[in-house]
Amino acid sequence: MKVQCCSREDGDQDLLGDVCDNCPQVVNPGQEDGDQDLLGDVCDSNADLDGDGVDDSVDNCPSVANSNQLDVGW
Numbered sequence: 100m101k102v103q104c105c106s107r108e109d110g111d112q113d114l115l116g117d118v119c120d121n122c123p124q125v126v127n128p129g130q131e132d133g134d135q136d137l138l139g140d141v142c143d144s145n146a147d148l149d150g151d152g153v154d155d156s157v158d159n160c161p162s163v164a165n166s167n168q169l170d171v172g173w
């Protein structure tokens with residue numbers, strides 16, 4: 100198999116070279132990056148999946164964009 104991208108160094112062996120791997124230490128061949136900050140979801144400490152600007156770690160509703168964090172209940 101051939102390692103994609105620029106470098107043959109591939110620490111996590113997910114076939115994406117460290118230089119272009121958005122998560123060089125964690126296997127994530129899909130390179131998912133919900134908030135597009137160039138850090139892969141699997142190793143992004145401040146991921147923001149719904150893109151409302153509130154990090155998942157503090158977002159009271161990480162899968163729904165609610166930048167004002169109002170808890171309206173259902």
Ligand SMILES: [Ca+2]
Nearest residue numbers: 111113115120
């Ligand atoms: Ca890699």
Ligand SMILES: [Ca+2]
Nearest residue numbers: 120122125127
């Ligand atoms: Ca990786």
Ligand SMILES: [Ca+2]
Nearest residue numbers: 132136138143
């Ligand atoms: Ca990210």
Ligand SMILES: [Ca+2]
Nearest residue numbers: 147151153158
């Ligand atoms: Ca969020």
